[in-house]
Amino acid sequence: MSLSTGARPTRMPTQTPRTALPPYPTSWYAFGFANELRPGSLLARPFMGREVVVFRTQRGEYCASEAYCPHLGAHFGHGGSVEGEEIRCPFHGFRFNTAGTCVATGYGTPPPPTARLSLIPLRVVNGLILLFHAAPGMDAVPDWEPPELAMHDWTPPLQRSYVLRDHPQETTENSVDVGHFAHIHGYRDVQELRPATIDGPHLSTAYAARHIMPVIGQIWRQVDVAFHFETQIYGVGYSLVELTVPAFGLVSRLWVLPTPIDAERLTLRLMLRTYRSPGSDLPAPLRLVPRKLFFSLGARFVLSQFTHDTKQDFDIWQHKRYLPRPALAKGDGPIGIYRRWARQFYPAATTAEQGDLVTVPATTTDTELA
Numbered sequence: 001m002s003l004s005t006g007a008r009p010t011r012m013p014t015q016t017p018r019t020a021l022p023p024y025p026t027s028w029y030a031f032g033f034a035n036e037l038r039p040g041s042l043l044a045r046p047f048m049g050r051e052v053v054v055f056r057t058q059r060g061e062y063c064a065s066e067a068y069c070p071h072l073g074a075h076f077g078h079g080g081s082v083e084g085e086e087i088r089c090p091f092h093g094f095r096f097n098t099a100g101t102c103v104a105t106g107y108g109t110p111p112p113p114t115a116r117l118s119l120i121p122l123r124v125v126n127g128l129i130l131l132f133h134a135a136p137g138m139d140a141v142p143d144w145e146p147p148e149l150a151m152h153d154w155t156p157p158l159q160r161s162y163v164l165r166d167h168p169q170e171t172t173e174n175s176v177d178v179g180h181f182a183h184i185h186g187y188r189d190v191q192e193l194r195p196a197t198i199d200g201p202h203l204s205t206a207y208a209a210r211h212i213m214p215v216i217g218q219i220w221r222q223v224d225v226a227f228h229f230e231t232q233i234y235g236v237g238y239s240l241v242e243l244t245v246p247a248f249g250l251v252s253r254l255w256v257l258p259t260p261i262d263a264e265r266l267t268l269r270l271m272l273r274t275y276r277s278p279g280s281d282l283p284a285p286l287r288l289v290p291r292k293l294f295f296s297l298g299a300r301f302v303l304s305q306f307t308h309d310t311k312q313d314f315d316i317w318q319h320k321r322y323l324p325r326p327a328l329a330k331g332d333g334p335i336g337i338y339r340r341w342a343r344q345f346y347p348a349a350t351t352a353e354q355g356d357l358v359t360v361p362a363t364t365t366d367t368e369l370a
């Protein structure tokens with residue numbers, strides 16, 4: 001059992017909120033990594049301003065619920081346990097199954113019918129525990145699913161977590177903020193391979209860019225490497241970037257998962273897996289390295305670059321303001337399209353009340369700004 005967010009705290013600014021965005025938009029969000037929860041254990045964490053517990057039965061079934069027992073309000077994360085296929089409250093021993101039903105009191109008396117767990121929609125996909133959160137006034141039952149990808153022959157997940165002061169719409173916007181790729185991350189020749197396209201809660205786009213890699217000492221500093229980024233965003237809590245480095249024969253999938261802890265802070269989880277290609281398409285010198293070792297080292301190399309890049313954004317993210325009327329310019333990328341797409345994750349009434357939640361024109365593109 002753990003009460004922590006499982007993340008490293010970063011230096012936290014103390015200013016007042018800098019955004020009018022409601023703090024908890026509707027989306028699927030990572031509650032944790034699947035390998036954090038063995039059968040027969042539970043994990044309690046703050047999630048979207050609530051206390052939430054996820055437990056896993058001895059047979060391996062997962063269940064997410066409000067962390068407070070419906071009997072007299074004890075917190076399952078403080079002394080609760082999993083017994084067989086049920087969670088047991090530490091206070092009076094009531095037990096609940098994964099349907100949320102109280103199956104036993106601690107006294108052998110009939111369970112009160114009103115004692116039911118308040119369940120939260122949960123999916124375990126590709127090594128992630130994802131929970132669905134609905135903003136107030138929006139349908140609590142998800143009408144879309146997070147993607148599940150075939151991951152045979154990919155390296156085991158490498159994972160990182162950080163606590164930041166930011167909003168998930170803002171960190172996710174980073175993927176379409178093309179202008180900062182050069183200024184913050186040092187990429188050059190950034191080119192749009194495919195314009196941003198929207199399909200309901202799914203937004204995708206693709207870019208190519210080059211980077212002089214500061215990898216291993218002076219010689220490698222001269223290496224000019226081409227990258228392809230294929231970005232798939234599902235709601236504001238889940239981004240997946242498929243990153244191809246043709247020169248090294250590497251294809252990696254990078255997940256970027258911001259999950260609000262409360263109205264001010266979020267946990268940013270990163271996960272990376274690299275495709276173990278058959279190897280025949282690798283550059284000749286690299287074929288000399290044992291295949292398993294090559295892809296394991298390759299995954300670590302890509303992760304180190306990826307975390308390095310992501311950390312470069314932290315200071316900006318933690319101190320910037322959300323501008324509902326940004327002064328966009330040619331070269332920004334599809335920020336207007338992204339912001340219009342993001343409106344669907346907020347209640348319509350809230351959007352109307354706030355009026356200026358998103359006012360970027362629908363058709364703002366580089367071409368039209370030219």
Ligand code: FES
Pocket residue numbers: 069070071072073074089090091092093094
């Ligand atoms: S508060 Fe949970 S059993 Fe009483």
Ligand SMILES: [Fe+2]
Pocket residue numbers: 174180184185309310313
């Ligand atoms: Fe960035």
